[in-house]
Amino acid sequence: MKVTRRTLLGGIAAAATAPIMMPRFALAAEDTIKVGILHSLSGTMAISETTLKDVMLMLIAEQNAKGGVLGKKLEPVVVDPASNWPLFAEKARELISQDHCAVVFGCWTSVSRKSVLPVFKELDNILFYPVQYEGQESERNVFYTGAAPNQQAIPAVDYLMSADGGSVKRWVLEGTDYVYPRTTNKILEAYLKSKGVPAEDIMINYTPFSFSDWQTEVSKIKAFGSAGKKTAVVSTINGDANVPFYKELGNQGIKAEDIPVVAFSVGEEELAGLDTKPLVGHLAAWNYFESIKTPENTTFIDAWHKFTGNPKRVTNDPMEAHYIGFNMWVKAVEKAGTTKADAVIDALPGIKTPNLTGGVSEMLPNHHISKPVYIGEIREDGQFDVVWQTKGLVPGQPWSPYLPESKDLVSDWVTLKCGNYDTVKKVCLGTKA
Amino acid sequence: MAASRLIDRRMGIFLAGLFVLTVAVPVGNLWIAGQPVPTYLVALIGKYLCYALLAVALDLVWGYCGILSLGHGAFFALGGYAMGMYLMREIGARGVYANPVLPDFMVFIGWKHLPWYWLGFDHFWLAAIMVVAVPGALAFVFGWFAFRSRVTGVYLSIITQAMTYALMLAFFRNEMGFGGNNGLTDFKDILGFDLASHETKVGLMMLSAVALAAGLLLARWITTSRLGKVLVCLRDAESRTRFLGYRVEHYKLFIFTVSAMMAGVAGALYVPQVGIINPSEFSTANSIEIVIWVALGGRGTLVGAALGAILVAGAKTLLTGWFPELWLFALGALFVLVTIALPNGVLGALEGGIGRLRRGTPTREAEA
Amino acid sequence: MTFVLRIVVVLLTLAGAQHAGAADFAKLVNALPHGSYHERADVVREIGKTGNPRAVEVLQALANDDLKVMADGTVVIVDDKTGAAVGAVEGASLGTPSADSLTRVRVNNMVRRAIRTATGMLTLRSPDPAKRLAAARDALRSASPDQIEALDAAIGAETDAGVKALLTEARAAAVLKTDAATTEKVAAIRLLEARGDEAARAALSPLATAKDPEIARAVTSALASIAETQRMWRLAQNVWYGLSLGSVLMLAAVGLAITFGVMGVINMAHGELVMLGAYTTFVVQQVIRADAPWLFGWSLAIAAPLAFVVAGAVGIAIERGIVRHLYGRPLETLLATWGVSLILQQAVRTIFGPDNRDVGNPGWMSGAFPLGQMQVTWNRLWILIFAFAVFAALLFVLKRTPIGLQMRAVTQNRAMAANMGIRTGRVDALTFGLGSAIAGLAGVALSQIDNVSPNLGQNYIVDSFMVVVFGGAGNIWGTMAGGFALGIANKFLEPFTGAVLGKIVILVGIILFIQKRPRGLFAVKGRAVEA
Known part of the structure; x- marks a missing residue:
């Protein structure tokens, strides 16, 4: 009898573990190249990341229609890390060691990237990270196709300080309390002070995630803005806290003409959930806007509408980052003649592909890319009018020169083979000398 | 006699299974050619075992003492943070800024000195003490106030929830000095063993299995002792127990503190295996999930709680990979169906089924 | 060019x-x-x-x-x-x-700013007094010396006293930017000091460092007096913000006060029922936008009863399908309703997509009106009124109707109620349905101030439980008191501690408060409590 029960329990254990060890839906098609897609499809981040999963599926389908890569078809492997950071690490490991993905496109939040980082280093694979972030990182296995702070935050502040931007003299740095806003605000604070803005003209505020009662904060901004100097708000407010923030701004009658808000995390997709009439004139800084008219962008938008079957689905900046990153990866694989991670990592720097706004982006030796910076004003229809743009492409800079701890650091994976090289001490930090 | 009381049939089978696992996995991963047990699975099993220990800790207070804690995730996370702090200090000068004392995130936010509460965490023994001491102390203080004031039932549940929620918000703050939202990551090694190596992973998994076995036996020992009888008594009729002359709050406080320490150990073993600890471990949803493991496995059975944790976590791993778009439907339906169809949890149903097959009576515990 | x-x-x-x-x-x-x-x-x-x-x-x-x-x-x-x-x-x-x-x-x-100033100057003599008022306000906000002439002309021709006062103040602000005589400037400063609001402060602040000591002194004292006035008003403003936050908390929690507080069901799907109400509003607005745009102003009035019905129906389905089997096992309702909440969330995500949906504010819900020196936003005011209306209606149903009597009877003593001939099953379903339906109503209100996304419910569930427990489960007056107490406390803390720390302090406060009063603010007394 004991035997019966033990076999029963044992059987259950076996039944429970066996499927984990089987590759998902064994297609037995060994001649495909697997591409991992690691974006949350449920939980708090699903709101932003689901679109990126869709755009990757579209890009892979398009590439397959063109004949795939190295004569093989690409096979997307989608998993749901469910906005749960340890689950990101688990799923990354699954994609690499169980599904044998050649490359992974994924992550949105910094913490999810930090969580999967050791896995990519340990198993030596490639991650393309498509979102603007705080910088202060450059890893061999990660390629950062979103904006570094110098490709978003600093140009935006420059614009507002200019005559066309309204010669702003007083600054509110309003953010959600986590690493990206904290770091960005620190860089901006140092930058503003270097431009002669006195400390009393800078106000920094933080609010929790998903903050929804903005009455006090908005009235604080209003009071700060009535000191007789032109005031602007630099917003690093994250995700779903934005909608109630903008609603409160609109209702308390803060118009863009009086106190403009420039946001780094609000794009076309976020505005789709908002009545944008009261927001006309508020700004956003990105490397891409759907409204920019170029042949590449028109083709991309049409393909996107066709792929999703929804002519109203908007496109946004992180989607473009995936577009660039994916095309770079394809080129690098073709250049290397293999999908082996080491070869592709070595082949990627120097690869150039057209972006969607008419320029040609290049993967730099520091694993960041060169991008143009655009400042857009919100229009009534939820799109942006570009009111300013950089002259050419701006190279991404992971280590901010405005912070004392990183001003001497550079990253170069081609000649120096180091992500954090100290130019003063002439050593690659963190490696045992 | 004592041993048989401690290890009943159910416990025996589970421990035997656990033993087989701790032997088979290392052999399969390290010594058999072709690696029939991939390292990926080792890390996964290790994680499940930590969850199982956490579930046992909760079952001890909920199943045997009637305290429905919706804040056990907090004790787990605190244990994890204590271990994470040690692992951070262990990185030493290998961080990206190569600061020999300060962890990267502190350099990052511009701190010049190590805050006092980080001192000494470069010693493993101190971290090991803190892993149980911090959750234990919090549970003791919290419980001392709550049980003395006779906060019971849902009121207690909700204030434990408030506790973990407040801790989550606090740990989110960068000024706290625990890495804010990013938490503690990028660990290199533990006691000199490289965390990325197969051997370390296998070792940690085996350690988790041992901890789970020890936790189960400790819980079983407590619940089968005289003290355990009092606990069940106060679970079922608190006032009556009090009128019989027992200092109810002392019993509760003891068991709550022990349980929190067990949760802390689970967290400490969890962190090096998943490689990150961040404030979302404090989230209220996580703590509710622990309750669900216990309820699903079978409340008040210890073994059932461990089984429930492994089943739910395993189901999550599989479903998020197989049906990334639809898995929440499946998981939700599972919770609903189990509650309605299997009132005694999976273990209860399993044993009930076997019992009926044998035309025998269910075990005594299953009825309790 | x-x-x-x-x-x-x-x-x-x-x-x-x-x-x-x-x-x-x-x-x-x-x-x-x-x-x-x-x-x-x-x-x-x-x-x-x-x-x-x-x-x-x-x-x-x-x-x-x-x-x-x-x-x-x-x-x-x-x-x-x-x-x-x-x-x-x-x-x-x-x-x-x-x-x-x-x-x-x-x-x-x-x-745009230049346009506003220019049209303002052009409409100073408009026949519509509202337009003149807006123009005068613009002139005050963007005062410049070259406006003085136009302002003088407008002041001379103005008949409306309110507009005239504002024009005079705008003129004073403009005078401050000229190099007029010290006496004239000091008079202008006095005028603006009397106004005492943020616009006056904005006009005066740059002169605090003026070379002329007399002007600097006048401005400093004016700014101090304005700061004093503002401090008083800020106090009032905090009370108002607190009331507004309290009304939101109460609305979100009052449905839970019934399903959880009165019935004892730990309804983890409560947040998702709120979310269903918000999505009902979205659907109603979509239909109206497509087929009957003239009805948009009424969209909320149409959505409210529909949300009540939708959420109520889902609630009754949950009760009949699941909760019914679990009476006597209250803690297991937590497990089952958690499962329901996952399913509802994912269902909404599948049907409507994971991103935010655009729920518009009808005209009467947008903007703000000044009350003294406070800005009262219309949406918050209407939500406060709505919350009180819902509360009053609920109280009426529970205390003055036969079904309310039955509900109270069943929850107090099920067996005896059954013996008296009450169909307890039906009453249970209706009670749970009522609590759920009110959650739906809360969703309509929340759609006006928050995201309408599948995560909406998750953001309110913890707060709702806190409010109900703080107020004392089983007493809906407690829920009201709890909601407003937490709302006001939160808003008074926020300016000092910041939003994050303020929330932590509130949570710790709740924990300590429960030690003092283990059954909440309004404890239900009697033997039934222990059961």
Whole structure:
């Protein structure tokens, strides 16, 4: 009898573990190249990341229609890390060691990237990270196709300080309390002070995630803005806290003409959930806007509408980052003649592909890319009018020169083979000398 | 006699299974050619075992003492943070800024000195003490106030929830000095063993299995002792127990503190295996999930709680990979169906089924 | 082109604004599409100074993105809806040019600000007092010395006392920017000091460092007195914010006060029922937008009963399908309803997509009105009223109707109620349905201030439980008191501690409070409590 029960329990254990060890839906098609897609499809981040999963599926389908890569078809492997950071690490490991993905496109939040980082280093694979972030990182296995702070935050502040931007003299740095806003605000604070803005003209505020009662904060901004100097708000407010923030701004009658808000995390997709009439004139800084008219962008938008079957689905900046990153990866694989991670990592720097706004982006030796910076004003229809743009492409800079701890650091994976090289001490930090 | 009381049939089978696992996995991963047990699975099993220990800790207070804690995730996370702090200090000068004392995130936010509460965490023994001491102390203080004031039932549940929620918000703050939202990551090694190596992973998994076995036996020992009888008594009729002359709050406080320490150990073993600890471990949803493991496995059975944790976590791993778009439907339906169809949890149903097959009576515990 | 433009601007300035004729107006309007935003703003200012009767129309078209350039370079105003174009300079109809042949004249914030000031000056003598008031307010906000003449004229002609006072203050603000005599400036400072609001502070602040010691002294004392006034008003403002937050908390929690507080079901799906209410509002608005746009102002009034029915029906289904089997095992309701909440969330995500949905605010829900020096936003005010109305209705149902009596009887003593002939099963379903339906109503209100996304419910569930427990489960008065107490406490803490720390303090406060009163603010007394 004991035997019966033990076999029963044992059987259950076996039944429970066996499927984990089987590759998902064994297609037995060994001649495909697997591409991992690691974006949350449920939980708090699903709101932003689901679109990126869709755009990757579209890009892979398009590439397959063109004949795939190295004569093989690409096979997307989608998993749901469910906005749960340890689950990101688990799923990354699954994609690499169980599904044998050649490359992974994924992550949105910094913490999810930090969580999967050791896995990519340990198993030596490639991650393309498509979102603007705080910088202060450059890893061999990660390629950062979103904006570094110098490709978003600093140009935006420059614009507002200019005559066309309204010669702003007083600054509110309003953010959600986590690493990206904290770091960005620190860089901006140092930058503003270097431009002669006195400390009393800078106000920094933080609010929790998903903050929804903005009455006090908005009235604080209003009071700060009535000191007789032109005031602007630099917003690093994250995700779903934005909608109630903008609603409160609109209702308390803060118009863009009086106190403009420039946001780094609000794009076309976020505005789709908002009545944008009261927001006309508020700004956003990105490397891409759907409204920019170029042949590449028109083709991309049409393909996107066709792929999703929804002519109203908007496109946004992180989607473009995936577009660039994916095309770079394809080129690098073709250049290397293999999908082996080491070869592709070595082949990627120097690869150039057209972006969607008419320029040609290049993967730099520091694993960041060169991008143009655009400042857009919100229009009534939820799109942006570009009111300013950089002259050419701006190279991404992971280590901010405005912070004392990183001003001497550079990253170069081609000649120096180091992500954090100290130019003063002439050593690659963190490696045992 | 004592041993048989401690290890009943159910416990025996589970421990035997656990033993087989701790032997088979290392052999399969390290010594058999072709690696029939991939390292990926080792890390996964290790994680499940930590969850199982956490579930046992909760079952001890909920199943045997009637305290429905919706804040056990907090004790787990605190244990994890204590271990994470040690692992951070262990990185030493290998961080990206190569600061020999300060962890990267502190350099990052511009701190010049190590805050006092980080001192000494470069010693493993101190971290090991803190892993149980911090959750234990919090549970003791919290419980001392709550049980003395006779906060019971849902009121207690909700204030434990408030506790973990407040801790989550606090740990989110960068000024706290625990890495804010990013938490503690990028660990290199533990006691000199490289965390990325197969051997370390296998070792940690085996350690988790041992901890789970020890936790189960400790819980079983407590619940089968005289003290355990009092606990069940106060679970079922608190006032009556009090009128019989027992200092109810002392019993509760003891068991709550022990349980929190067990949760802390689970967290400490969890962190090096998943490689990150961040404030979302404090989230209220996580703590509710622990309750669900216990309820699903079978409340008040210890073994059932461990089984429930492994089943739910395993189901999550599989479903998020197989049906990334639809898995929440499946998981939700599972919770609903189990509650309605299997009132005694999976273990209860399993044993009930076997019992009926044998035309025998269910075990005594299953009825309790 | 830029150079030519500069010359045009300079020439016109030299010629003097009053003498600018129709030809100059045409020249300026035709110059609008060219040059940088900075230069465009200069042209806007010049257009304002021409005083041309068509200036307001042209500038407003520019602000609304309706000013376009045809292929041949003619500047036209195009009607948004019909697409009909009229010449910007002379107002003659030019037919309906195709949209492709038109280029929009773009503006940015700086140009918009210039437009606002220019049209403000032009509408100072408008026959509509509301317009004059708005113009006066603009003049105060963007005071500049060259407005004084126009303001003097407007003050002379003004009949409305309120507008006149505001105009005088605007003039004072403008005087401060001139190099007028010290006495005149000090008088202006006194005038603005009496106004005592943020606009006055904005006008005065730059003079705090004035060279003239008398002016500096006057400004410093004026600013201090304004700060004092503002401090008092800020107190009132905090109370109002607290009430508003409290009303939101109460609305979200009051449904839970029934399902959880009265029935003892730990309903983890409560947040998702709130979310269903919000999505019902979204669907109603979608239908209205597509088929009956004139009804938009009524969309919330239509959505509220529908949300009540939808959430109530889902609630009854949950009760009949699941909760019914679990009476006597209250803690297991937590497990089952958690499962339900996952399913509802994912269902909404599958049907409506994972991102935010746009729920608009009808006109009467947008904007704010001043109450003294406070800004009271309409949406918050209406939500407060709505919360009280829901609460009153609920109280009425529970205390004054037969079904309410039955509900109370069943929850107090199920067996005895059954013996008295009450169909307890039906009453359970209705009670749970009522709690759920009220959650749906809360969703309608929350859709006006928060995201409508699948995560909506998750953001409120913890707070709702806190409110119910803090107030004392089983007593809906407690829920009301709990909601408002937590709301006001939160809003008074926030300015000192910041939003994050404030919330932590509140949570710790709740924990400590429960030690003091283990059954919440309004404890239910009696033997049944222990059971």
